[in-house]
Amino acid sequence: MKANRDEALRRLRRIEGQVRGVQRMVEEDRYCIDILTQLAAIRAALDKVGVQILDAHARGCLTAAIESGQSEVAIDELIESLERFIK
Amino acid sequence: MKANRDEALRRLRRIEGQVRGVQRMVEEDRYCIDILTQLAAIRAALDKVGVQILDAHARGCLTAAIESGQSEVAIDELIESLERFIK
């Protein structure tokens, strides 16, 4: 769990750096297509963090909820959360 | 479960009709932007079926797998499947 958290933090710090990089590109009037390429890369990196958090959630909270017979609410909120992501 | 399956089928038949509609639009040389709008609508409809199937899976197979102590493989394949969707 701790390894998972550290990995997510490492990725998020990298994403923060990428976002700052894009700010510089905009300030320096860099070519739009290069900026778009960079934005697409950040989005892909965000999705990877999302999947990682989802994985941790499924193995942790979701499994615990189902094992303790409280799957209903847990699955409701998982699906709602995925709906926001899958689009 | 049966209601869920019937609902998924109803949606999929509607999507099939929408895909045929876009074929006609292409054959009749309709305006590209209108075709794109229609394609985006089909994609949104597909995502809704996806979420519905996911919901059924979480409440059915996934819950059963976790309750019988076999969460590992079940969560692995769920996450893999989501990775293909979330992008």
Add this chain to the structure above:
Amino acid sequence: MKANRDEALRRLRRIEGQVRGVQRMVEEDRYCIDILTQLAAIRAALDKVGVQILDAHARGCLTAAIESGQSEVAIDELIESLERFIK
């Protein structure tokens, strides 16, 4: 242009077949994860048609609109259309 249209139609017919395939999978109570995999494939195929139509639009109508000094409206509707797609 005609080649482009034929190619789009060919892809759309294939997508129609894939959607019918998923209907059968649902009717036969196939494993949810396999259905989700198939839905993700259809979505990717739809996106490819979308990009192809977009390409045709950019080379055709959009170029014509810009060349005739009417870029404003043409770009407005292109961006609006992309907004529906990019999400």
Add this chain to the structure above:
Amino acid sequence: MKANRDEALRRLRRIEGQVRGVQRMVEEDRYCIDILTQLAAIRAALDKVGVQILDAHARGCLTAAIESGQSEVAIDELIESLERFIK
């Protein structure tokens, strides 16, 4: 153009703050579902910047390229860039 650039920068700084916010959420072991909700919000914000940059590109470089009869390469790279985004 300058207004557009300032607006993009403003949004990117806000996104940077959101990414730092998620880092804190992870450090504080906040509930996964809340983290996912926040990640989905950041993705939506990134997409908005992407559309804005695309808009600027279409009105600027792309229009200039088409007007000067060099639409081929300009449209090729636009479509390639969109392909990375539409998925």
